[in-house]
Amino acid sequence: MSDTTRMTATAIAAAVRGGELSAREVASSALNLIAQHEGELHCFNVVTSEVALAQADAVDEKIARGEDPGPLAGVPIALKDNLCTRGVATTCSSKILEGWLPPYDATVVTRLIEAGAVSVGKSNLDEFAMGSSTENSAFGASKNPWDTSRVPGGSSGGSAAAVAAGFVPIALGSDTGGSIRQPAAFCGTVGMKPTYGLVSRYGLIAFASSLDQIGPFSTTVTDAALLLEAICGHDDRDSTSLRDTPTSFVGPLAEGIAGLRVGVITDFLSDADPLIVTAVRDAAGALASAGATVDEVAIPELMSGLAAYYLIAPAEASSNLSRYDGVRYGLRVDGPDVAKMNAETRAAGFGPEVKRRIMLGTYVLSAGYYDAYYAQAQRVRTMVANAFNRAYERFDVLLGPTTPSVAFQFGAKIDDPLAMYLSDLYTIPSNLAGHPAISVPFTLGEAGMPVGVQVFAPALGEQAMFRVAKAVEDAQQAGCRGPVELSAGASR
Numbered sequence: 276m277s278d279t280t281r282m283t284a285t286a287i288a289a290a291v292r293g294g295e296l297s298a299r300e301v302a303s304s305a306l307n308l309i310a311q312h313e314g315e316l317h318c319f320n321v322v323t324s325e326v327a328l329a330q331a332d333a334v335d336e337k338i339a340r341g342e343d344p345g346p347l348a349g350v351p352i353a354l355k356d357n358l359c360t361r362g363v364a365t366t367c368s369s370k371i372l373e374g375w376l377p378p379y380d381a382t383v384v385t386r387l388i389e390a391g392a393v394s395v396g397k398s399n400l401d402e403f404a405m406g407s408s409t410e411n412s413a414f415g416a417s418k419n420p421w422d423t424s425r426v427p428g429g430s431s432g433g434s435a436a437a438v439a440a441g442f443v444p445i446a447l448g449s450d451t452g453g454s455i456r457q458p459a460a461f462c463g464t465v466g467m468k469p470t471y472g473l474v475s476r477y478g479l480i481a482f483a484s485s486l487d488q489i490g491p492f493s494t495t496v497t498d499a500a501l502l503l504e505a506i507c508g509h510d511d512r513d514s515t516s517l518r519d520t521p522t523s524f525v526g527p528l529a530e531g532i533a534g535l536r537v538g539v540i541t542d543f544l545s546d547a548d549p550l551i552v553t554a555v556r557d558a559a560g561a562l563a564s565a566g567a568t569v570d571e572v573a574i575p576e577l578m579s580g581l582a583a584y585y586l587i588a589p590a591e592a593s594s595n596l597s598r599y600d601g602v603r604y605g606l607r608v609d610g611p612d613v614a615k616m617n618a619e620t621r622a623a624g625f626g627p628e629v630k631r632r633i634m635l636g637t638y639v640l641s642a643g644y645y646d647a648y649y650a651q652a653q654r655v656r657t658m659v660a661n662a663f664n665r666a667y668e669r670f671d672v673l674l675g676p677t678t679p680s681v682a683f684q685f686g687a688k689i690d691d692p693l694a695m696y697l698s699d700l701y702t703i704p705s706n707l708a709g710h711p712a713i714s715v716p717f718t719l720g721e722a723g724m725p726v727g728v729q730v731f732a733p734a735l736g737e738q739a740m741f742r743v744a745k746a747v748e749d750a751q752q753a754g755c756r757g758p759v760e761l762s763a764g765a766s767r
């Protein structure tokens with residue numbers, strides 16, 4: 276049997292659609308690699324081998340009947356474990372959802388199955404997607420396949436690690452403040468957050484509803500565009516879902532970047548690690564050589580985004596997480612009355628970071644503090660969006676680092692929430708504005724760890740964003756992206 280684990284999604288789908296590979300063969304290859312290395316990396320909360328083989332067989336049967344198996348025919352995918360999957364445990368890496376089996380699939384999951392993808396498992400995350408390292412998972416952290424003493428980033432760390440390990444060519448994550456792009460940068464994969472409303476959030480377990488978006492992980496920009504095509508588009512089941520959006524992202528990649536105006540955000544270069552700053556400058560140079568017009572732009576308002584996010588996101592989380600009360604879902608710890616049962620359930624079911632966010636969020640929404648914190652944060656949010664929009668009068672896309680540093684060691688920031696929060700300094704502004712952004716592996720930095728460069732675009736500017744991301748990728752240093760060689764890489 277051929278080993279298909281280092282193929283791109285584009286190549287697998289073409290081979291399966293063309294009858295050169297069966298979907299079952301591809302699924303078995305992925306499941307074998309996972310069986311060998313999952314113990315070292317802990318990418319998954321559950322590996323769904325039977326589901327995967329059944330979905331693969333369904334694709335092979337469609338092909339045998341002469342039907343179109345879809346654009347992702349036979350492509351293995353990992354699903355972040357905050358996406359509802361019918362009859363398959365969905366935990367958000369929290370004890371509070373223990374034993375809960377969703378009665379429905381998220382819209383993105385339904386669309387992936389229609390597109391022919393094969394889901395191999397539910398990937399690990401920081402509990403309720405709150406964190407930047409997966410160390411907040413109730414089920415243990417995922418490891419970075421480049422160096423298992425380092426975090427894969429978070430919160431979608433399991434998805435990023437699964438792609439970087441070559442377990443799957445593509446994965447889904449969710450990005451509320453950077454949870455796709457930051458782990459993508461840490462693991463040497465592509466990771467993209469779409470425009471708010473481009474991808475349905477129906478069946479994504481809510482963290483901060485005005486910020487959450489689902490998006491792709493992949494090894495190449497083309498695969499990210501292909502995956503986004505499969506999951507985007509209007510959905511009546513999500514009231515924030517946009518209508519009449521662009522839906523084609525792979526085709527426009529061929530247009531190149533001649534004439535596009537790129538602005539390098541200088542505010543993001545003052546505190547980043549020097550090798551990361553050099554990477555951004557080199558990427559900007561490569562874009563200029565490829566025909567773009569490159570200039571610098573100062574957008575100091577963006578630096579206030581982090582503070583506003585850590586008021587708005589906890590406020591929304593405190594509201595969203597009030598539904599976990601021991602009555603309807605998952606864990607219940609009994610008490611002498613209902614209020615005590617609620618309290619005991621939450622005390623036992625939520626981890627320390629989730630409790631911190633709920634308390635912070637409840638505080639900033641409380642009478643007497645609302646104006647000073649929550650309302651003020653909303654004003655800063657508007658200021659960030661306006662500042663981006665002013666920059667987009669002069670530029671088609673913006674460029675900057677994804678993270679201030681490369682992947683850090685386990686334990687380095689877990690006892691210092693503020694240091695952990697600062698990992699998202701450069702990713703959060705796009706969430707506040709609702710804009711798309713993508714992280715592309717560009718080079719190796721400190722300790723030989725991958726460095727991601729981030730391309731930002733205005734709302735629904737995905738096509739230009741992908742074109743520029745492809746040009747960044749075309750200039751990337753060899754060996755800076757996954758999949759890594761596991762036998763050597765995993766124990767480095």
Ligand code: GLN
Nearest residue numbers: 404405406451452453454
């Ligand atoms: N790390 C950020 C947080 O902890 C972002 C998380 C996310 O995007 N889900 O809130």
